Amino acid sequence: MANKFHDNLIVSSSPHIVTESDTTRLMGTVILALVPAWVASIYVFGARALLLSIVCVAASVLFEYIYNAITHKKQTVRDLSAALTGLLIAFNVPSNFPIWQAVLGCLFAIVVVKQLFGGIGRNFSNPAITARIFLFISFSANMSTWPVTRLDGADAVTGATPLALYAEGSRDQIPDLLRMFLGFHGGSAGEVCALALLIGGIYLIVRKVISPIIPCAFIGTVFVFGFIATGSLHWALFHVLAGGVMLGAFFMATDYVTSPKLPLGQLLFGIGCGIITMSIRLFGSYPEGVSFSILLMNLCTPLLNNLSYKFYLKGGAK
Amino acid sequence: MPSIHVPHHKNTAQSETVTMPVPDEVSISMSQNIGAPCTPLVAAGDYVKVGQRIGDSEAFVSVPVFSSVSGTVKSIDQVRGSMGGFETHIVIETDKKQEVSEEVKPPVVESFEDFVKAARDSGMVGLGGASFPTHIKLNPKNIDECEYLVVNAAECEPFITTDNREMVENGQDVLDGMKLIMQYLNLKKGFIGIETNKPDAIANLKRLIEQNEISDIEIVPLPSSYPKGAERVLIYEVTGKTMDAGVLPAQLGVILDNVSTVGVMAEFFKTGMPIVRRRVTVDGDAVAKPQNVYIPIGTRIADVIEFCGGYKKEPRKIIMGGPMMGRATKSDESPTMKNTSSILCFGQEMAEVKEETACLNCQRCHTACPFGLMPSIFADAYEQKDVDKLNRFNVMQCMECGSCSYTCPARRPLSLTNKLAKMMVKEASS
Numbered sequence: 252m253a254n255k256f257h258d259n260l261i262v263s264s265s266p267h268i269v270t271e272s273d274t275t276r277l278m279g280t281v282i283l284a285l286v287p288a289w290v291a292s293i294y295v296f297g298a299r300a301l302l303l304s305i306v307c308v309a310a311s312v313l314f315e316y317i318y319n320a321i322t323h324k325k326q327t328v329r330d331l332s333a334a335l336t337g338l339l340i341a342f343n344v345p346s347n348f349p350i351w352q353a354v355l356g357c358l359f360a361i362v363v364v365k366q367l368f369g370g371i372g373r374n375f376s377n378p379a380i381t382a383r384i385f386l387f388i389s390f391s392a393n394m395s396t397w398p399v400t401r402l403d404g405a406d407a408v409t410g411a412t413p414l415a416l417y418a419e420g421s422r423d424q425i426p427d428l429l430r431m432f433l434g435f436h437g438g439s440a441g442e443v444c445a446l447a448l449l450i451g452g453i454y455l456i457v458r459k460v461i462s463p464i465i466p467c468a469f470i471g472t473v474f475v476f477g478f479i480a481t482g483s484l485h486w487a488l489f490h491v492l493a494g495g496v497m498l499g500a501f502f503m504a505t506d507y508v509t510s511p512k513l514p515l516g517q518l519l520f521g522i523g524c525g526i527i528t529m530s531i532r533l534f535g536s537y538p539e540g541v542s543f544s545i546l547l548m549n550l551c552t553p554l555l556n557n558l559s560y561k562f563y564l565k566g567g568a569k
Numbered sequence: 570m571p572s573i574h575v576p577h578h579k580n581t582a583q584s585e586t587v588t589m590p591v592p593d594e595v596s597i598s599m600s601q602n603i604g605a606p607c608t609p610l611v612a613a614g615d616y617v618k619v620g621q622r623i624g625d626s627e628a629f630v631s632v633p634v635f636s637s638v639s640g641t642v643k644s645i646d647q648v649r650g651s652m653g654g655f656e657t658h659i660v661i662e663t664d665k666k667q668e669v670s671e672e673v674k675p676p677v678v679e680s681f682e683d684f685v686k687a688a689r690d691s692g693m694v695g696l697g698g699a700s701f702p703t704h705i706k707l708n709p710k711n712i713d714e715c716e717y718l719v720v721n722a723a724e725c726e727p728f729i730t731t732d733n734r735e736m737v738e739n740g741q742d743v744l745d746g747m748k749l750i751m752q753y754l755n756l757k758k759g760f761i762g763i764e765t766n767k768p769d770a771i772a773n774l775k776r777l778i779e780q781n782e783i784s785d786i787e788i789v790p791l792p793s794s795y796p797k798g799a800e801r802v803l804i805y806e807v808t809g810k811t812m813d814a815g816v817l818p819a820q821l822g823v824i825l826d827n828v829s830t831v832g833v834m835a836e837f838f839k840t841g842m843p844i845v846r847r848r849v850t851v852d853g854d855a856v857a858k859p860q861n862v863y864i865p866i867g868t869r870i871a872d873v874i875e876f877c878g879g880y881k882k883e884p885r886k887i888i889m890g891g892p893m894m895g896r897a898t899k900s901d902e903s904p905t906m907k908n909t910s911s912i913l914c915f916g917q918e919m920a921e922v923k924e925e926t927a928c929l930n931c932q933r934c935h936t937a938c939p940f941g942l943m944p945s946i947f948a949d950a951y952e953q954k955d956v957d958k959l960n961r962f963n964v965m966q967c968m969e970c971g972s973c974s975y976t977c978p979a980r981r982p983l984s985l986t987n988k989l990a991k992m993m994v995k996e997a998s999s
């Protein structure tokens with residue numbers, strides 16, 4: 252009689268089925284959404300951008316693997332989050348950035364920002380954005396030397412970004428808006444092509460990977476701030492298309508781990524990013540402020556969460 | 570209200586219900602309803618017949634239990650039930666004659682009181698899975714304020730098609746049952762909420778409503794998303810009224826019953842045969858022939874599967890009820906009960922519990938929740954034993970539909986932590 256019944260079944264709490272979409276798929280979808288911008292960066296800046304992205308992805312994955320192995324933690328490289336961080340780091344530095352310095356940035360992002368705080372899901376700030384700031388402060392000269400695009404020919408090797416030109420008052424040298432939209436201007440490897448980033452961002456929103464609140468609030472605030480400050484539609488649009496606004500708003504400010512949980516918090520987060528970005532650009536000593544704005548708002552996230560909980564629990568804004 | 574898309578897997582929607590032969594032995598639980606368990610009315614050695622009352626209780630929230638077979642009581646056992654605690658089971662060795670008890674005769678109903686008593690005598694509980702005593706649902710304190718009958722035919726759980734088959738095969742019974750309830754409870758209007766993924770059921774009921782020229786029963790098509798069949802969600806979908814946890818539908822002027830419950834009860838009023846059998850969907854990748862089967866209540870799962878061609882592969886998980894809210898049983902020796910709407914047998918791949926990874930804070934659990942609760946906060950607060958926080962974030966509103974766990978990309982067992990957190994709150998307040 253002992254074998255008459257199946258007595259050793261798996262017993263677990265309901266539900267007994269789960270969606271196919273897991274962390275790896277989510278990260279994979281974000282990487283997929285970055286492919287247009289990646290292709291654009293290679294088209295605009297050439298093979299050096301390709302090399303840089305490969306090195307950064309490989310280094311980030313390797314550092315994550317080694318850290319987990321040394322600390323006997325569960326191996327997490329398969330969730331693709333380290334690969335995504337690596338790609339974003341490559342997008343956030345000039346395409347001619349020294350390779351060893353980029354690798355150092357990956358080490359900082361993965362080990363210091365992410366793993367030392369507990370790994371995926373526990374970091375208080377976005378690893379890629381914090382690495383960009385780390386590199387910017389450590390290697391200022393290399394982080395502000397911008398290779399020219401293929402449209403600028405071989406006359407010059409490096410040039411200024413539109414934001415740098417704007418800051419120093421050389422507005423006549425700034426490329427027109429269409430060129431900026433298409434990505435033919437100086438800047439970090441992956442941030443220049445607004446069109447490609449917009450395609451990727453909309454893809455993420457349609458696939459419901461990210462909510463449109465943060466990107467809309469961020470970009471909207473930059474636009475409104477720019478319009479009020481300059482009184483010109485042209486320069487308001489310029490501020491939206493220049494620098495890292497598109498990349499930051501769609502791909503880094505929307506990082507789940509470091510942005511608020513509820514829509515109200517996300518709205519304030521996006522607005523905060525926009526205000527800080529524009530304040531630095533217009534009144535600060537740096538030409539660009541996207542990375543600082545995201546880092547500072549990352550730090551405000553717990554406060555924004557608490558604030559939005561108050562409204563949520565009152566049955567107000569959710 | 571937010572809902573999620575789960576695969577429907579309504580593989581057996583076209584499978585006409587077949588009656589399985591009486592097994593050699595049945596094991597009938599005395600704990601087949603929410604509330605008090607029954608006390609056996611028979612002893613080992615007694616001869617029992619089909620429809621004979623073999624368990625009952627004096628308690629207010631209780632429903633009698635009837636024998637589903639004719640045969641001899643072999644033993645009365647204490648068995649660990651699917652809820653974890655011990656239950657009394659009456660094990661009956663069948664003689665396959667299926668002799669019908671003299672007790673079985675159609676009820677004489679002349680008043681509302683007769684009607685409620687008859688509902689109790691039918692042994693009826695919510696057949697959708699909740700197994701709440703039907704006669705109590707039909708007798709709310711504020712009966713005068715009740716206006717509507719809402720019949721739950723959403724059947725939003727994947728795989729299960731028993732309600733669908735009830736409407737296709739016994740549509741007239743469903744309408745008759747609704748008519749009876751509306752008549753004796755003096756209700757103005759009846760609604761049947763059906764997910765649109767059951768076109769046959771909708772067509773059949775529409776046809777019958779037209780044919781019988783019924784004007785006070787309306788079919789409400791619902792989007793086929795989970796969990797449209799949850800009591801509080803369905804009431805919102807049909808009447809637009811929001812219902813908090815702990816509130817009864819009657820407090821909103823609604824009597825709510827599952828469609829199979831209504832249909833099977835109508836049969837009782839015609840024949841007098843209480844609930845001794847039920848329709849069960851047998852499905853899952855480990856079953857050879859998935860189908861809908863009428864089984865004598867108390868039939869062991871293994872016997873039902875044998876009738877369905879046996880196992881196609883080694884079963885690793887067997888669920889009684891749907892995959893979203895059903896219970897996994899540890900053995901296929903477990904007997905079926907009044908509320909066993911389906912038996913799902915999963916092989917290793919489907920049975921495996923996915924490994925949990927770190928929370929990404931994506932808040933999919935929050936956006937999936939029909940009530941907009943925040944399961945990730947419950948999980949943290951539960952870990953910190955923060956009862957105050959659990960209360961502030963309204964953990965008691967959770968109905969354990971499982972949408973959060975289903976949606977979580979990190980495979981966190983959020984529905985489980987919700988349940989544990991609710992228990993923690995209850996313990997703290999007692």
